Amino acid sequence: MKIVVTVKHVPDTNAEKVLDPQTKRLNRSAVENVLNPFDEYAIEEALRLRDASPDTTRVTIASIAPRSGLEILRKALAMGADDAVLLSDDAIAGSDTMATAYLLALLLRHIGCDLVLSGTQSTDALNGIVPAALAELLGVPCLTFAKKLMVEGNSVEIQRETEDGYARVRAPMPALVSVTKGINEPRYPTLKGIMGAKKKEIRTLSLTDIGADPTRVGAAGSKTVVESFAAAGARAKGTVITATDPREGARRIFDFLIERKAL
Amino acid sequence: MSSVMHSPSGLNFELPEELVLLKRTIREFVEKELWPIASQVEETDEIPQATIDAMRSLGLFGLPFAEQYGGAGVGELGYCVALEELGRASAAFSNLLGAHCSIGAMALHLDGGPELKARFMPALCAGEKLACFALSEPGAGSDAANIATRAVLDGDGYVLNGVKHFITSGDIADYATVFAVTDPARGARGGITAFWVDLNGPGVTRGPKDRKMGLFGSHTCELIFRDARVPADHVIGSVGAGFKTAMKTLDMGRLSLAAGCVGSAQFMLEKSVAYAKERVQFGQPIARQQAVQFMLADMATEIFAARNMVYHTAWKADRGERFSMEAAMVKRYCSDMAIHVVDRALQIHGGSGFMKETGIERAYRDARILAIYEGTNEIQRLIIAEELLRG
Structure with a gap:
């Protein structure tokens, strides 16, 4: 079984993010870029499947990024993935979610796979559209929000997280599954893994290599446009309740919450 | 990462990609696993076993050693980068690692023969066994060449007698690199030999934990050898080359x-x-x-x-x-x-x-x-x- 995990490099989640007023895009050069934390769960899940049947399963990491994205692919390889492929092309800058999904679909067709694993979203834009769009373009079943994943023969079954429990969903492979944070605890790359990762192969592909239509990528090929943006308004000052009697204070907080239908 | 201008001389201060990841991984480990328990380690004077296990799974104990023995082979620069990051946590952790990697097992790694290394390095790299370094003695601190611990050849092995003190991790280590006098007449110039010693063997006693000013969570103690037998093939390097x-x-x-x-x-x-x-x-x-x-x-x-x-x-x-x-x-x-x-x-x-x-x-x-x-x-x-x- 060939598992491909799609990953994204995103600005460090702890860093303050800045939008460029000219391009209306996130300024990615101002902060350190890291492996999208949501993707680490997908990598871990793939590695667990591989570790369960190491002779027949292979984990490939796929990403679209500038060359600096190699760093996060190395991390995924250090965690234990077998190889990686990076689609990198200057013309890709500014692609929206649909253009990204289009490129990922071509990339995945190019390298071939039985199971695609992804995170539910990336921490930078938080759109959460790519997994579904990618499955649609690949023409494969899309199983989202998996909190548990099992592969049996040629089918994949998940527990799909819902608000009040879970739904069991099964589909034949090839299929795409997006996994939630609850599914596992991602491993640290081991120090041996880090040193070994430099010996693993990272293939770099261009738009021509995967036969992409240049008019469907980049800012020009994207259907969505960020018209404008504004800072979120400062939060109004909270209400401070002062009371000498604790019971009285609790009562007033209770009334306040009832009034706002919070209880 | 920022792009780097390589000077015509080839001088380049950028860490290699894998060491950047190594550094980041250890920093994350320190922040998540080590720093939060630093006060607890100080108070209890113990590193919890679960933390030692986590350090082991990360691969810290084999950092500088060759890949053929299961080490990470990070090289001296890689090892320094790793210890720099570990230095951000409490000193207890870097002492545990330092006694093992930097000196205890390092002597075997540097000068041990291939057979001795093949036998012991894998478990040391995996952190399943820990090593310490026993040179200092009550009468030989700075004057290390003046050690009094004696090793006398007797049949197929050596008999060790003497006391080593202030030995970091002496209480928990499984093995020690022990320096002993094999030829009193020659002293440091050919009279001292390094031995790989099983601390759980007969004739070896560990003294009580020393009471220190700091470094809580890392222990030092005496190692006392009374007619402790060491097989002749446990000499590290050659006889007389110990110093x-x-x-x-x-x-x-x-x-x-x-x-x-x-x-x-x-x-x-x-x-x-x-x-x-x-x-x-x-x-x-x-x-x-x-x-x-x-x-x-x-x-x-x-x-x-x-x-x-x-x-x-x-x-x-x-x-x-x-x-x-x-x-x-x-x-x-x-x-x-x-x-x-x-x-x-x-x-x-x-x-x-x-x-x-x-x-x-x-x-x-x-x-x-x-x-x-x-x-x-x-x-x-x-x-x-x-x-x-x-x-």
Whole structure:
């Protein structure tokens, strides 16, 4: 079984993010870029499947990024993935979610796979559209929000997280599954893994290599446009309740919450 | 990462990609697993077994050793980068690792024969077995050549008698590199031999834990050998070459110890900068006071110098060049630097720094030993002078 995990490099989640007023895009050069934390769960899940049947399963990491994205692919390889492929092309800058999904679909067709694993979203834009769009373009079943994943023969079954429990969903492979944070605890790359990762192969592909239509990528090929943006308004000052009697204070907080239908 | 201009001379100060990831991984590990339990380790004087297990799974115990034995083979620069990051946690962790990797198992790694290494290195790299380094004796500290522990050939092995003291991890290590006199007439010039000794074997007793000023969570004790038998094939290197092995191992140990100094000082600087910005006196953050600014500026400058000398010396070591003088310089400077920086950090933190909660007073107590162990700073100066005046 060939598992491909799609990953994204995103600005460090702890860093303050800045939008460029000219391009209306996130300024990615101002902060350190890291492996999208949501993707680490997908990598871990793939590695667990591989570790369960190491002779027949292979984990490939796929990403679209500038060359600096190699760093996060190395991390995924250090965690234990077998190889990686990076689609990198200057013309890709500014692609929206649909253009990204289009490129990922071509990339995945190019390298071939039985199971695609992804995170539910990336921490930078938080759109959460790519997994579904990618499955649609690949023409494969899309199983989202998996909190548990099992592969049996040629089918994949998940527990799909819902608000009040879970739904069991099964589909034949090839299929795409997006996994939630609850599914596992991602491993640290081991120090041996880090040193070994430099010996693993990272293939770099261009738009021509995967036969992409240049008019469907980049800012020009994207259907969505960020018209404008504004800072979120400062939060109004909270209400401070002062009371000498604790019971009285609790009562007033209770009334306040009832009034706002919070209880 | 920023793009780097490579100078025509080929001089390049950028860490290789894998070491950047190594550094980041260990920093994350320190922040998530080690720093949160630092006070607990201090209070209980123990590192929890679960933490040692986590250090083991990460692969810390095999960091500098060859991949063929299951090590990570990170090289001297990689090892220094790792210890720099570990230096940000409490000294207990870097001492546990240092006793094992930097000196205990390092002697075997550097000078042990292929058969001895094949037998013992895999478990040491995996951290399943721990090693320590037994050179110091009550009558032989700085004067290491004056050791009295004797090893006498008897049939198919040696019989060991003597006392080693202040042995870091002596209480928990499974093996020790033990230095003993095999030829009293020759002393350091051919009369000392290094042995790989099973500390759980007959004739070996561990003394009670020493009561120390700091380094809680890391223990030192005496190792007492009474007619302890060591097989002849457990000689590390050759008979009589032990003092050279000790010096070579300590070169490595001094360099990595200095790397830990850089990390702990960097952490103290970061804490001090944050505190100076936040602590308000006379109506403004104390960071506005030149007196505080000057302290911060000096701390940062000294750390900058220290880090560069550590990396440069590690680079030299990785090229296979001799670096005894540099190791002594680096150990001398970085330990004094770390002691100075933590002293300034405590001064900036004022009364709060003297309290247990900030962790500064712990770092202050832990730092003092840096100018003493792995060769006092006076001995380092002698080594430097000897190299300078050689020939």
